[in-house]
Every structure is written in structure tokens, then in C-alpha cells.
Amino acid sequence: MDLQYGLELVGTFVFAISGALAVREREHDLFGAGFTGFITAIGGGTLRDILLDSYPLVWIGDVKFLYAILVGILAAFVFPNLLSKLRKTFFLFDTLGIGFFTVLGVEKALSLGVRPEIAAIMGMFSAVMGGVIRDTLTNEIPILFRKEIYASACLAGAVLYVVLNYFDVDRNYNMLISMSLVISIRMISMKYKLSLPRLD
Amino acid sequence: MDLQYGLELVGTFVFAISGALAVREREHDLFGAGFTGFITAIGGGTLRDILLDSYPLVWIGDVKFLYAILVGILAAFVFPNLLSKLRKTFFLFDTLGIGFFTVLGVEKALSLGVRPEIAAIMGMFSAVMGGVIRDTLTNEIPILFRKEIYASACLAGAVLYVVLNYFDVDRNYNMLISMSLVISIRMISMKYKLSLPRLD
Amino acid sequence: MDLQYGLELVGTFVFAISGALAVREREHDLFGAGFTGFITAIGGGTLRDILLDSYPLVWIGDVKFLYAILVGILAAFVFPNLLSKLRKTFFLFDTLGIGFFTVLGVEKALSLGVRPEIAAIMGMFSAVMGGVIRDTLTNEIPILFRKEIYASACLAGAVLYVVLNYFDVDRNYNMLISMSLVISIRMISMKYKLSLPRLD
Structure with missing residues (x-):
């Protein structure tokens, strides 16, 4: 449990950095960058x-998440060049992050008693909607609609998790396998520039 | 009641198709199209x-709605050309859909005990906000702000419903009359290219 | 209390006017302008x-807010030229409005028992997110991301309020001081075209 909680904090921290850095090439001031980091996280x-009507919201009930976000935003402010050079590292972090948040979102939804189909959607939402809201606010085309395989990798991992969970696969194995699927699809599709077919 | 429930499922199905087809001319892949269909529905x-703090949300509490959406999205994937040719038919479906969802939204809000003014707004929101969120995510000008009369037709029908309801008009007649108003305003304004005056 | 309630109604009224007028130069019809005024307010x-899971929402529980909004929208429809000439007056009203809503939002959040850090964020959200949603729907760059100091002035005032509240400063003095900080930062930054540094 401690490991999961720690990972969740680290994931939130990484998302805040990537959100704040996402606005670097644009006209945003420090506040706008910080706000974007916050929303992304x-x-x-x-x-x-x-x-799911689950209150209090995580970051409202547990102030550690707020501080993880603030530290992430400050890091983006103080070391922007260093962090930008770490872009490849961040791609890795972001990929680990969406894998982890997908599985975490599925688990939370299941623990609230919703059906597995809904839990799978909630897992995907947990991982990608921060980025979607960020892109919508900043007038970008949401990451969801770009060429890369992103949200569909999360949905695939989320579906795998609920299927393995249905067959009583051990939780730790299930987390590991489902996260690995998200991460593998994402990495392979980036490496070979794979994308899903279009509707035409 | 069975008829209303069936109509609601069909309306959800039709909204999912029209949402998924809405992205056809754009760069979206199958996943993006499906996601858009889902959000629209x-x-x-x-x-x-x-x-209104009414939980569980309809599609979370009753999985049939999720399947109606999935079937709608699949139909849009498998028969895109056929369905596009049916555009006029879809305009009809969409118009029936917003009429129906308007009235349904008003009734739900009234049943939750809010004032009629609020119920009228909720009726309009039920009918049009799926499309507004879809357009916002895909960087389109929301349908609300285009020239055609759309949301205002829904608001007119919603207001009529709460007025007739206040005067104790029989519910079935009221549904029929109010839906007819939405549908008539929408159809007449499309046929004669009517629009509301602008603010200048 | 009566004064606060009255100010809140007036603030809502002013926000509705500024929202409806915001669409004047665009292709929106009267309905779109009214809708935008409503969302902004x-x-x-x-x-x-x-x-914060605080229900019923203010405008749903107390219909006076709805009427304040409707009157504001009607005023924007009937006297658009007069009101546009009053743009400087409106800048003043908007600035008073964000100052007041910031403090009011902090107080409401604190009264719901959240931590002061969260309350400060909620104060800023109360003041600026109506405008952010309005800009997102109308495909504008959100006011948050423009050059002017806007949301950061609200955040500064919100943080000041929770700090002074922590040190048991009298509520009326605290409201006055914190609102004055928001208003001063905003006015000085507009007059001298100050902006926060960018991230590069």
C-alpha cells in the first residue's frame, strides 16, 4: 500500500511537471504554466x-497531493532547460504514469462497486482526461485526437485488468501485467509510428 | 414507461452515431471517433x-446505455458510407432526439424537486450539452453558437413543458406538444434558414 | 449578511452582462450571447x-440568482451600445467582482471544512473559472493565459485572506484588505501593463 501511495504521489508530481512544460513554447506566463500543470495533474x-460521486476528491482530502503538484510546478520553473533536455526521460515517466493511473483508476472504480465495463472507462479517464482538459483549455487539439496511440493503449490495459480481475488473477500480478500492456502499446506505437486506422 | 425507456435507449444510440460520424472529415482515428460518439451521447x-447531484449517473447505473452507445459507434465504423448517405435521415433522428431529451430532462429535473425555471434549463442542457462538449473538445465552434436555431428551440420546448405542467395538462399530451414545438421550430428554421437576430 | 447577499447578486448580474457583451464582435445570435452570459455568471x-460536493448549487437553490442573470442578459440586449460605452465602468465592475467572488469563495470553502490551501484555490476558481469556461466554449484563448495579470491577482488575495484568517484578523477587515489586494494588483497591472515573467 505504501508503495502504491508513493507511486501515486510521484505520478502526480510528474504530470504536474509535464503539464507546466507543455506551455513553454506558447505565450503563457508563469502563472498560466503553473495552472496548466495543476489541471494536468x-x-x-x-x-x-x-x-462516480466519490468525495472528498483525492487532492482536496489529502494535501500531500497539492504539495506534490506545487513542487512539480516549481521544478518546471527553476529547471526548465534541464527538464526539457530530459524530454525522453519524461516520455518514459509519462508512459509509466498513464500505465499506473489507468490501473489505479480501474481499481478505485471497482472498489466503489460499479460494473467492470464502467471501471475500464474510468481507468482510461483517470489516465488521459487531465491531458485532454489541458489541451482543451490551451486551444490545442486534444492528445486524444492526435495521431499517436495514447488513450486507446490505456483502454486496452484497463480492459485487460478487469478481465484478469474477473478470472481472479492475483492483484499484484494483474497490476503488473495490465500496466505493462499500456506501456508496451504506447512505446511500440511511438517507436514504429503506428496509429489506428481512420474512419473513411 | 417501457416506451419511454426504449426511446431513451434509441436516442442515446442515435446520438452516439451522429457523434462518431461528426469527426469523419477530420484527422481522427477510430478511437477518437468512438470517444467523440461516447461524449456526445x-x-x-x-x-x-x-x-442536480443525481447519482448514479444514468449510463453508470444502467449498463444498457453503454451498450447502446457501443453499438452506435460500431455501426458508424462498419457502415460509415451508408450512414453518411442517410444524413437527412439523421437530421431527422437528431431533431427527434433533441425534442425527446429536452422533455425527458425537464421531467427528471422536476422529479428531483427543483423549480420550473431550473427544470427548463436542465431540459435544454440535456439535449444540447453533449454536442457542445463534443464541439469544444474537437476545437469546433459549438453548435450553440452557429447560425442555426438549435438550443433555443430546445429551451422553447422546455419552457412550454413547464408552463403546461403548471396548468396540469396531462403528461402524455404535454410531452407530445412540447416535443412537437422543439421539432417544429428546428425544422422550420432549417428549411427557411431562419436565425435569431444578432447582438449589434 | 444582507450586504454580502446583495453584493453577490450584484456581482452575478455584472458577470452576466460582461459575458453577454463578450460575444458582440462575433457571429453569435442573441441566444448564444445569453448563454455565454449565463455560463460566465x-x-x-x-x-x-x-x-467541494456542496449542493444544491447556489443558482439552483436560490432562484434570485437566475433572475439576476436574466436581467443582466436583457440589459445587455436592450442597451448594448450604452453598456459598451461603459466599458471602463465595466472593467471597474469586473475588477470589484473578481475581488468579491475571490473572498466569498474562500469563505465558503473554509466553512465547508477544507484546508486553507484548498480554500485559497477555491477562491480563485470562484472568481475566474466562469470566464475560463466562457473563453473555452467560444474558442478564445482563456483569460487565464493572456498577458494581463488576472487569476494570479485573485490567488494572491485568496492566500492573503487565509493567512489573515489564520491569525484571527476580524472577518470584515480581512474581507476588505484581501479584496483590496486583488483590486489593487489588477488595476496597477492594467495601468502599467505589467505582466508576470514567462517560462523560457
């Missing part, structure tokens, strides 16, 4: 918990 | 229920 | 209350 989990 | 009712 | 408080 909390958006997905917040939407999931509002849809 | 659930957005209005979800916003209404969050504003 | 309720958006910030609604988001705050959904995040």
Missing part, C-alpha cells in the same frame, strides 16, 4: 471521482 | 445529473 | 461547489 482523477 | 445527461 | 461558483 488533477484533471483525470477529479473527473473520475465526480462521475 | 452521454454529455448532456451527465452534466444535468452532476448539476 | 455561474461557471466559477458552480465548479467550486461541484469540487
